[in-house]
Amino acid sequence: MRARVTQVRPPAWAQDSMVAVFVTVMQVQGTVVRNDGQPESVLRPLSDLGNLGYLLLIVSGAVVALRRVWPVPVFVVTAVASAVYYALGFPDGPGWLGLFVAIYTVTSRGDGHRSLLTVSAGITVLTVIWLIAAAHIEPPAAVGWVFFRIGASVMSAALGESVRSRKIIAAEALERAEQAERSREERARALVDEERLRIAREVHDTVAHAVAIINVQSGVAAHVLDKRPERTRHTLEVIEQTSSRALQEMRTILGVLHDDGGARTPPAGLGQLDELTEQAREAGLEVDLETTVPPPHIPDAVGRAVYRILQESITNVIRHVGRSRVAIAVTYGVDTVDVRVTDDGGRVDDGRVASEILGAGGRAAPDGAVVSDDGGRGIAGMRERCRLLGGDLRAGPVAGGGFAVDARIPVMPGRTAAL
Numbered sequence: 001m002r003a004r005v006t007q008v009r010p011p012a013w014a015q016d017s018m019v020a021v022f023v024t025v026m027q028v029q030g031t032v033v034r035n036d037g038q039p040e041s042v043l044r045p046l047s048d049l050g051n052l053g054y055l056l057l058i059v060s061g062a063v064v065a066l067r068r069v070w071p072v073p074v075f076v077v078t079a080v081a082s083a084v085y086y087a088l089g090f091p092d093g094p095g096w097l098g099l100f101v102a103i104y105t106v107t108s109r110g111d112g113h114r115s116l117l118t119v120s121a122g123i124t125v126l127t128v129i130w131l132i133a134a135a136h137i138e139p140p141a142a143v144g145w146v147f148f149r150i151g152a153s154v155m156s157a158a159l160g161e162s163v164r165s166r167k168i169i170a171a172e173a174l175e176r177a178e179q180a181e182r183s184r185e186e187r188a189r190a191l192v193d194e195e196r197l198r199i200a201r202e203v204h205d206t207v208a209h210a211v212a213i214i215n216v217q218s219g220v221a222a223h224v225l226d227k228r229p230e231r232t233r234h235t236l237e238v239i240e241q242t243s244s245r246a247l248q249e250m251r252t253i254l255g256v257l258h259d260d261g262g263a264r265t266p267p268a269g270l271g272q273l274d275e276l277t278e279q280a281r282e283a284g285l286e287v288d289l290e291t292t293v294p295p296p297h298i299p300d301a302v303g304r305a306v307y308r309i310l311q312e313s314i315t316n317v318i319r320h321v322g323r324s325r326v327a328i329a330v331t332y333g334v335d336t337v338d339v340r341v342t343d344d345g346g347r348v349d350d351g352r353v354a355s356e357i358l359g360a361g362g363r364a365a366p367d368g369a370v371v372s373d374d375g376g377r378g379i380a381g382m383r384e385r386c387r388l389l390g391g392d393l394r395a396g397p398v399a400g401g402g403f404a405v406d407a408r409i410p411v412m413p414g415r416t417a418a419l
Contacts, residue, residue, distance in 0.1 A: 012068055013065075013068075016064065016065045016066070016067060016068060017065045019064055019065070019101065020061060020062050020063070020064040020065035023061040023064050023097045023098050023101060024057070024058055024061030024062050024064075024098075025061075026061075026094055026097055027057040027058075027060065027061045027093070027094055027095045027097055027098065028054060028057045028058060028061070030093050030094035030095075031046065031053075031057060031091060031092075031093030031094065031095055032046070032093075034091070034092070034093045034094075035091040035092075035093060044088060044089045044090050044091070045091075046090060046091070048090075049088070052088070052090075053085065053088075053090040053091075056081045056084060056085045056090070056095075057081075057085070057095050059077065059081055060077065060078045060081035060082065060085075060095065060098035060099065061097065061098045063077045063078060063098065063102075064078075064098050064101050064102065067101065067102060067105040068105070068109070071102070071105045071106045071109050071110070072106060072118060074102045074105065075099075075102040075103060075105070075106045075118070075119070075122060076122075077102075078098045078099040078101075078102040079099060079102075079122045079125070079126055081098075081099075082095065082096060082099050082126060083125070083126060083129045086129065086130055086133040086134075087129055087132075087133050089133065092145045096149050096152065096153075099126075099153065100152055100153065100156040101156075103119055103122075103123070103153055103156040103157050103160065104156045104157070104159055104160040104163075105160065106118060106119050106157075106160065107119055107156075107157045107158075107159075107160030107161045107163075107164060108159075108160035108161070108163040108164045108167075109160075109164070110160075110164065112161070112164065112165075115161075115164075116157070116161065119157045120157070123150070123153045123154065123157070126149075126150075126153065127150050130146045130149060130150065131146060134146045214239050214243060218235075218239060238282045238283070268304060268307045268308070268311075269300060269303035269304055269306075269307055270294060270298060270303040270306060270307065271303075272307060273289065273291070273306075273307065273310065273330070274289070276307065276310060276311055276314070277289045277314075277328065279314075280314045280317075280318070280326065283318050284318075284322075284323045285314070285317060285318065285323065285324060285325070285326050286323075286324070286325040286326065287314075287325075287326045287328060288325070288326070288327045288328065289328045289330075290327075290328065290329045290330070291329075291330040291331075291332075292330070292331050292332050293332065294332045295332055295334075295411070298332070298337070298411060299411065301389060302337055302389060302409055302411055305385045305386065305389055305391075305409055306330065306337055306339055306407075306409065308382070308385060309339055309341075309382050309385065309386075309393070309405070309407050310328060310330075310339065310341060312378050312379075312381065312382050313326075313341035313382070313405045314326065314341070315378065316378050316379075316403075317343045317403075321343055321345065321403070324343045324344055324345065324402075325343065325344045326341065326342070326343045327340075327341070327342045327343075328340070328341050329341075333411075334411075335410055335411055336391070336408050336409060336410050336411060337408070337409045337411060338406075338407070338408050339405075339406070339407040339408075339409070340404065340405070340406050340407075341404065341405045342398060342402055342403070342404040342405075343402050343403055343404075344401060344402045345401035345402040345403065379393075379395045379405075382395070382405070382407065383395075386407050386408075386409055389409050389410065390409075390410050391407060391408050391409035391410055392407070392408055393405065393406065393407040393408075394406045394407075
């Protein structure tokens, strides 16, 4: 129903034309009726001076049809017509309707400051002319119409300014609503991008770790296939368990993309550190894990970051060093979690060269270790995880051989809860 009413609404020019006709008829007819029977010796008749009174009333009413196109000129025409009309002593009546409509239009469609100055100046000039023209009116009580015109002019200006202010407020509110909607959409897209990046990082870490272990174990199996069949069986079992765990973890990570409400494995975190170190031992590393008692409320984001940093560090050792002794220390402080992972550079080996097990996964360094050919993307990923949580990570060789990864992550639930 509302849309139907809007469709049949006449255009602005038609509305203004109808208003102009109404104002003109009311000004002429109202003035004639109000002064019917008054003696001509008191007031000048409308027909005097070549029907100038009628002409002024008609012009000040008809010009209202152009009020939206030229609001200020229309106001000037109606003001001049009113000043001349009352200065020549024509009879009082509703001849001010066109003036009031023009005042309202200027203030409602103006810019606030200049429009108010223009209207104020016009009302001031008209007030002086009206009061001078009414000075000889007897009885003095009849001058009340002059004060009515002054008050009504001021009220018309105030009403127009109020309408203009409400339009501005409504427009600003609409703009704020649209801006808020755009902000929500941008925030939603940002959250989607962050979630995609998080999923990609989790999948990368999971797959890289599992593939590194499988690569090492398959190399071991190929090496001892003929000499130690029982070791081959154990190695294949490790490969099967590693791939199964990787698939299960990937299902958990990717489960957010299609939530069916089913039971899921808890996401990787501090509770899976023992399992992670056990996988590393099965891959041939000697792992020493030392941890302090964690505080009761560690944010999940911090726990995931610690797990992934350890996982990536172990993966790098498996891929680029081979069999080695790895020392892991996780220290929980009041405001931070410190993680340190060090290896001895492949000193614990059973006589095989690491690159023989790893195949094409790296290149042998002079000391027998395997150096990464991947441009350091694993370390960059760990550093990015720390940076997102407000922490920092340092990685590099240590004196006497080996490599160390040191990370410090602040425990700030207010910041990390959303990551």
